[in-house]
Amino acid sequence: MVQLTSSDKKLLTAFSVLLFLPALQYIMPGTMDALEPLKNIFIFSILGISLHILAGFTGLLSLGIAGFMGLGSYAYAISTSTIYPFQLSFFGGLIVAIIIGSIAGLALGLPTLRLKGDYLAIVTLGFGEIVQDVLRNLEGITKGTQGINPLPAPSFFGMTITTADALPWYYILLCAAGLMFFFARQIEMSRLGRALIAIRDDELAASSLGFVPFRIKTISFMLSAALAACAGALWASFLGSSGEPGNFDFNISALALCIVIVGGLGDLCGVMLGSLIMVGFNSIILVKLAALLQTQQGTLSSSVFASPNNFKYMVFGLALVVVMQIKYRRATR
Amino acid sequence: MTDQAARLSTEHLTLRFGGLTAVEDVTLYVNAHEILSIIGPNGAGKTSLFNAMTGIYEPTSGAVLANGTPIRLAPMSMLKTCLASVMTGILTTALIFINTLWEHSINAHYVFNEPFDWLWIPLGIRDAIADEPVLFSLCLVITSILAFFGLCKIQQEFLFSPAVCSKAGLARTFQNIRLFPSMSVFENVLLGIRTQQQPSLIGALIPFLFERTVTATDTMQTNKLLDFVGLLDKRDLSATSLSYGERRRVEIARALATNPSVLLLDEPAAGLNPTEGRLLSELIESIKARGIAVVLIEHHMKVVMAISDRIIVLQNGKRIAEGSPAAIQQNQAVIDAYLGTTSHTAEPVS
Numbered sequence: 001m002v003q004l005t006s007s008d009k010k011l012l013t014a015f016s017v018l019l020f021l022p023a024l025q026y027i028m029p030g031t032m033d034a035l036e037p038l039k040n041i042f043i044f045s046i047l048g049i050s051l052h053i054l055a056g057f058t059g060l061l062s063l064g065i066a067g068f069m070g071l072g073s074y075a076y077a078i079s080t081s082t083i084y085p086f087q088l089s090f091f092g093g094l095i096v097a098i099i100i101g102s103i104a105g106l107a108l109g110l111p112t113l114r115l116k117g118d119y120l121a122i123v124t125l126g127f128g129e130i131v132q133d134v135l136r137n138l139e140g141i142t143k144g145t146q147g148i149n150p151l152p153a154p155s156f157f158g159m160t161i162t163t164a165d166a167l168p169w170y171y172i173l174l175c176a177a178g179l180m181f182f183f184a185r186q187i188e189m190s191r192l193g194r195a196l197i198a199i200r201d202d203e204l205a206a207s208s209l210g211f212v213p214f215r216i217k218t219i220s221f222m223l224s225a226a227l228a229a230c231a232g233a234l235w236a237s238f239l240g241s242s243g244e245p246g247n248f249d250f251n252i253s254a255l256a257l258c259i260v261i262v263g264g265l266g267d268l269c270g271v272m273l274g275s276l277i278m279v280g281f282n283s284i285i286l287v288k289l290a291a292l293l294q295t296q297q298g299t300l301s302s303s304v305f306a307s308p309n310n311f312k313y314m315v316f317g318l319a320l321v322v323v324m325q326i327k328y329r330r331a332t333r
Numbered sequence: 334m335t336d337q338a339a340r341l342s343t344e345h346l347t348l349r350f351g352g353l354t355a356v357e358d359v360t361l362y363v364n365a366h367e368i369l370s371i372i373g374p375n376g377a378g379k380t381s382l383f384n385a386m387t388g389i390y391e392p393t394s395g396a397v398l399a400n401g402t403p404i405r406l407a408p409m410s411m412l413k414t415c416l417a418s419v420m421t422g423i424l425t426t427a428l429i430f431i432n433t434l435w436e437h438s439i440n441a442h443y444v445f446n447e448p449f450d451w452l453w454i455p456l457g458i459r460d461a462i463a464d465e466p467v468l469f470s471l472c473l474v475i476t477s478i479l480a481f482f483g484l485c486k487i488q489q490e491f492l493f494s495p496a497v498c499s500k501a502g503l504a505r506t507f508q509n510i511r512l513f514p515s516m517s518v519f520e521n522v523l524l525g526i527r528t529q530q531q532p533s534l535i536g537a538l539i540p541f542l543f544e545r546t547v548t549a550t551d552t553m554q555t556n557k558l559l560d561f562v563g564l565l566d567k568r569d570l571s572a573t574s575l576s577y578g579e580r581r582r583v584e585i586a587r588a589l590a591t592n593p594s595v596l597l598l599d600e601p602a603a604g605l606n607p608t609e610g611r612l613l614s615e616l617i618e619s620i621k622a623r624g625i626a627v628v629l630i631e632h633h634m635k636v637v638m639a640i641s642d643r644i645i646v647l648q649n650g651k652r653i654a655e656g657s658p659a660a661i662q663q664n665q666a667v668i669d670a671y672l673g674t675t676s677h678t679a680e681p682v683s
């Protein structure tokens with residue numbers, strides 16, 4: 001039977017708080033819409049977990065995670081849209097996206113996993129750019145820059161949920177993020193997870209114990225790609241559109257990297273915290289700040305700092321530097 | 334020289350790095366219940382020999398045999414790797430060809446709201462090949478090149494690698510201790526358990542409902558091994574917090590966890606104080622008593638002379654002498670090459 005440890009109990013508490021969080025919106029005065037940014041946080045926490053499996057467990061740095069997200073989003077869109085013959089249900093589309101994602105991970109992983117560190121990062125960075133270009137130019141399949149939309153509203157057990165329903169989507173994404181969290185936790189505690197960490201720590205020692213690093217790295221690459229594709233599919237389903245190829249650019253990969261590093265590389269709960277901080281900053285604080293600056297100035301100023309969108313990546317970069325400094329100090333002390 | 338019962342043997346093993354010959358024509362064997370020591374001056378090729386025997390370097394020529402059979406991959410795994418290569422090829426063709434395929438299968442047949450028909454795919458492939466034979470043959474060429482490189486990579490990883498050697502029953506420790514720093518002592522040893530079967534994704538997810546971390550038998554075996562090396566009370570400490578001698582012991586326990594028939598120890602007594610050295614000698618003796626063949630590289634002559642059943646002396650990659658400790662001490666070639674002009678052997682040479 002499952003034994004609950006104290007950290008399990010804390011996590012369950014956090015989960016139940018999130019379960020009743022929407023009630024707050026109706027109790028609290030004002031027009032604060034808390035559900036919208038939280039949905040983004042859930043999506044990006046799945047993306048963060050996917051990068052965490054690769055960078056945190058196995059120690060492989062990938063900068064092309066947005067490419068897999070885009071593939072997942074388009075795979076979901078193509079398999080559920082009415083303009084194509086497949087017209088699968090929500091779960092069918094999700095499974096197709098995960099399969100496509102893991103195949104893409106395998107196809108990228110097989111030739112590139114002999115690379116290490118920075119070199120792998122450069123190859124995956126290239127992959128992310130190639131995916132965007134392919135999606136843009138394969139017009140017969142992906143409809144080019146306009147994307148595939150609208151997607152049919154998914155239905156669960158006879159209940160159709162449109163993109164306008166905020167509350168059901170909140171719970172669906174919460175469950176998805178929770179499921180992925182426990183999935184990654186299970187991986188971490190299994191023999192596979194220990195093998196991944198062993199390969200991060202010392203590849204030669206792990207291989208002399210009988211692990212085949214190539215095989216285990218490929219599994220972790222596939223797993224990460226599948227989770228990123230899953231995040232893309234969920235994103236497409238709650239937006240009702242595959243999005244356009246430019247949505248899956250390097251900024252998404254950089255944001256995922258920020259999430260993993262701000263959360264403390266190698267810690268799963270940290271990933272959740274990181275996505276809360278980074279995406280929360282992105283979709284709550286920046287939005288409010290933009291509104292504030294608008295009312296303050298009345299007209300659009302010519303200053304670069306007038307719009308937070310202009311300097312948000314500077315803040316992300318600063319966060320990376322600060323966290324790396326603190327972690328580095330702690331590691332050397 | 335080699336008999337069929339030898340747990341580990343090499344035949345005319347040679348290892349070259351470019352023009353440098355690190356190991357030259359070394360033939361050796363080690364039986365169960367036996368401790369074989371390999372000694373020699375610095376740079377004699379002892380560690381290179383170890384690396385060539387455990388799959389870290391591929392020997393330039395010669396063979397490594399475990400239980401009388403050359404170490405190589407099982408035919409089933411070979412079949413799997415070939416299959417993987419072919420699948421990669423088909424996948425690559427499909428990716429390059431996807432636009433044409435899509436046009437001839439989906440776009441050509443799809444009428445709005447008609448259901449999908451699996452027949453469209455073979456029809457689409459037929460039409461697409463007929464329509465663009467040049468592109469298709471180009472795809473096939475690119476695919477076969479990619480598949481060839483994929484196969485080379487897979488061969489290189491699976492054919493003669495540390496993992497394959499570990500599967501054949503070889504376990505080793507390293508000259509500079511290689512523990513996993515982010516794990517506890519217990520986890521370090523646990524990693525060696527059950528490595529005969531590779532960890533799989535499904536294996537990781539099936540215990541989801543039944544158990545959290547490790548099976549009871551894994552825990553029991555790990556504890557038994559930690560008890561064997563005398564570190565059971567330190568099982569939950571971080572591997573990096575242990576002393577040098579204790580880390581050596583953890584590494585030995587981890588190697589033993591893979592259930593080896595041969596244990597290769599690379600300078601286990603280096604950096605140990607006399608007490609720790611004596612404890613280590615006792616530990617190696619008790620490993621031998623378990624029926625495991627032990628191959629030992631050591632500079633610490635007291636340890637070597639006390640516990641070895643046979644000694645092989647290497648110089649410049651060549652084997653210059655072999656025999657019992659007493660015979661080696663009297664061997665003039667060894668004395669000239671290694672011990673200098675005095676026959677006094679009690680001092681450790683470094």
